[in-house]
């Protein structure tokens with residue numbers, strides 16, 4: 298039986314509640330599909346600050362590095378009203394997130410945006426735009442570009458001037474492009490590379506390198522698109538996209554736009570990947586301190602993140618498919634947590650939603 302080492306980071310707020318549900322579902326899938334997982338818990342975020350005085354210890358990083366994948370709930374507290382924020386930025390809960398991404402060399406963030414039939418009412422787009430729905434992933438470069446370039450603000454010739462620098466080298470572009478084409482091979486085999494090549498030098502290099510990488514994947518249909526056009530296309534015809542590949546800032550903005558059109562933040566999974574199979578999987582939402590401990594958080598984003606972990610870190614595609622199908626079935630059966638509740642549906646809490654997905658997964662109708 299295949300065995301994998303998973304580092305669990307429940308984190309803060311609703312984190313422990315939603316991670317517990319994901320573990321329930323992962324273990325049930327393991328029994329059905331013949332794999333086992335060993336979990337090691339580490340502290341990150343506010344809980345680590347309380348215990349060790351810092352958001353992520355080096356020892357915790359080493360534990361994560363020695364495992365096969367990391368599953369994270371969320372970190373952070375109530376920003377305006379928490380002792381965790383009366384300190385320097387590098388000692389706040391979210392600094393743990395930046396540290397683990399950096400230490401594990403995770404240079405790409407992958408965020409799926411999928412519209413469930415049952416949640417079409419929550420999508421802000423018109424029915425004729427939604428059409429048959431959409432199923433895309435945004436692959437965003439995570440460690441380069443404008444957010445990491447040289448920056449300063451100073452007076453130049455008597456005028457206050459601020460400068461941010463957007464830098465990419467060909468190696469940074471190539472490694473994420475390869476990842477995007479590899480992911481496309483597991484999906485609908487279409488890559489849209491998004492840039493601003495009509496203006497920016499960094500985008501012209503981006504386009505050149507992506508084109509070179511595309512030549513190695515003749516099975517994948519590849520097109521370039523300008524970022525302003527992509528922002529429009531996402532709300533005009535989202536069904537056209539499969540994999541959207543883009544740099545850090547464009548990805549930051551486009552992935553939020555894409556997540557909005559799915560209707561609920563409690564449904565959105567994500568993965569941060571690097572050169573190796575060791576990835577970090579987490580819901581796209583935060584620690585939701587306003588609803589922590591009430592058993593009302595939606596665990597689906599975390600459960601779907603766990604499915605991504607099976608698919609992309611362990612190549613257990615059948616098990617990942619089955620979890621995704623079980624989630625869709627439970628929604629079809631009319632069960633909802635409060636964030637996605639609508640008339641005529643059955644309201645359930647966090648643990649009940651986890652139980653329902655687990656039970657549905659175990660049924661024979663969810664095929665191997």
Ligand code: NAD
Nearest residue numbers: 371372373374375376563582583584585587588594595636
């Ligand atoms: P948030 O995503 O935690 O919450 C925004 C709103 O969505 C809240 O009303 C919340 O109740 C709701 N919500 C979020 N997840 C939900 C779920 N699974 N089910 C039902 N409702 C859900 O964003 P925020 O309030 O801006 O941030 C709260 C804390 O989380 C902050 O400390 C922030 O820094 C942190 N944060 C952490 C991460 C991370 O760990 N990756 C990401 C974003 C924010």
